[in-house]
Amino acid sequence: MTTYTICVFTENTFGLLNKITVIFTRRRINIESLTVSETERQGVSRYTITIKHDKREEVEKLVRQIRKVVEVLAVFGYLDDEIVYNEIALFKVATPIGGKPIDIETINKIYKAWVVYWGLDYVVIEKAGNENEILDFFRYIKSYGILEFVKSGRVAVGKTPAGLVEYLPEEVHWEYYV
């Protein structure tokens, strides 16, 4: 199974998430992760969807089907080496009095993770990275007692010098988001 990252650029309208996900559901393709956000251009949303599939051909067909949704402006399907990508994870770790103290230096220097909140008996550590880096940190921090763990979907940008606006229809003047 190969991981594919599908980036979908759409007009920001009601119900679009449903219009996109039904295309996956109908073909029995499971969405591994999904992130939606506004882009740098006003009114344009970006969906980053990761899936696992063993047939590239089928993924290409899927991409073309997504392109058919009227509000979709552009769709790209990427392999991992074609993108720069990351996820972000938050770990709520127990730090009871008398417990094993956490090693901030290792966390910062080795794992490039940061304590973003100090609670009375716990800390919240933020770790950004790819799936493996987050997993590595998970294994390391596990022995301290994870109270909660949450991970975002993947965000990705293509390894090309092109900007988003080059993929958007030319006749529209795309204003910056802010």
Next chain:
Amino acid sequence: MGNYMTMVAAQDAAALEEVQTPAQTEAPRILSGAQALMESLIAEGTEVIFGYPGGAIMPTYDALFDYTDRLDHILVRHEQGAGHAAQGYARTSGKPGVCLVTSGPGGTNLVTPIADAIIDCTPLVCIIGQVKSTLLGTDAFQETDIIGVTTPVCKWNYQITNADDVPAIIAKAFYIAKSGKPGPVVIDFTRDAQVSPMTKPYEYKKVETLASYKPRVIPKDEHLERAAQLINNAQRPYVLFGQGVLISGAEEELKAFAEKTDIPCASTLLGLSAMPIDHPNYVGWLGMHGNYGPNVLTTQADVVIAIGMRFDDRVTGDATKYIRQAKVIHIEIDPAEIDKIIKADAPVVGDAKETLKRLLPLVKQNNHAAWRNEFKKYDLIEEQKITQRELTPEGQIKMAEVVNMLSEKTNGEACVIADVGQHQMIAARYYKFKNPRSYIASGGLGTMGFAIPAAFGAKKGAPEREVVAFIGDGCFQMTIQELGTIAQSGLPVKLIILNNNYLGMVRQWQQLFFEKRYSFVELQNPDFVTIAKGFGIAGHTCSDRENLGESLNRLLQSDKPYLLEVMVEKEENVFPMVPAGAAVADIRLD
């Protein structure tokens, strides 16, 4: 219930008072959302609405009451009928069919025609009432999430909650429905948006382009050149064309292309009638019950030119064994169809008409008489083994005889509507189409009950044509109530029931593939002629061969709607047949 309705009506009356009625106004006119819808439909050239009123769409029906001089409305008996009628209208007229129904069950009853229209590329604009926007999500009376329900089966949908949005959204809806690969669009119209006045003067601007949706009509030059090169070097080129030819109006371009290159052309089920049956380059139709030669010779072609068709599994049989030896040129407006089933060596994304027009000067004048003659050998076998037996049988009347005789009596010029099943295939096999847009059936979805409503819709779209529907006894009972619509509208459609007291196609499969275990396929039918009479439609039954000609004359001579029931052989099978999942080369003749 009564109180509720009165209360709602009172609220509407108050809201409507704010709206100036069109007759009294001087510019600028302020319209209600419902009035804006009427104006928008007229601006798009809508002639007729197929619909059924109900609670959430009542303000729109109230507005329609003032527009009956400009908008015809046909009151169906069930919303499914409205959808199929609009499909019939769209398929004969080439214009989007318009449906108007209420929320909840009104909308869900329309889902089958919407699903039918998306798979058969039929442009529909379906306006569905919705509870008022403040009630959305509250499980209000007749509230259904119709946007959620229709999303997987429509080309586009949108919920209008603000009267101001009506003109722009209707313009967008029509543009999306009819452009590119046509399809159904759904407008979910909340009651408050129908009732409330627009906050700005009504103004209508047709949509001609959208930022996010740009179907490629004109193909790329390099694609055309690659295709032309393959065609010019081919020894046994073969055209497979589909409904795309009819949708884009490319009938003349196809003929010109076929005549110049001398390539044999075969049709899909929905492409039927795009080329006249007697055209020298026309060799027959493709698929599960299509002609023998056209199916088998797909294995001999060296270049296949697919035009406006999508390699449906009923055409390809086992797609992994289909046209493997051939180079494939796929001319198609929808890029998602390219490589979906059959890998294209030379894809040409574009409208069939525009593509063929541009391809014509690039292809060489040619002569493929020897190759075309190969089809004739197979035709002869099919003629001897099947056609003769079907057309000159003994014993009970066969469906093929009826279709053949009707074809002769109408000189191949009628618009034939077929329902779904054996009679659909027989109608496709034996009617000798002369003019385009003459075979209208539910192809992709195979919706039983399609024919009665599609017939009067088709007649509305082409009033000058003779419209004859072939309907099985099973199908007839799925939308039998639409006889009421036919009677009320007076549309002179001709209905022929080919009655074998069976769900014939399922029975055929049970006989051939399920060891003749006839599981729930025999029907105890009502007296159809009496039922028609009850609706006010004349008709009679024919069970003898001697009376068949006279029976068809009576049907055709009637200037009113007419029902002819023909009792046909009970256990007749349709051949040739490519068994499901088999390769087309394994086509069976008996």
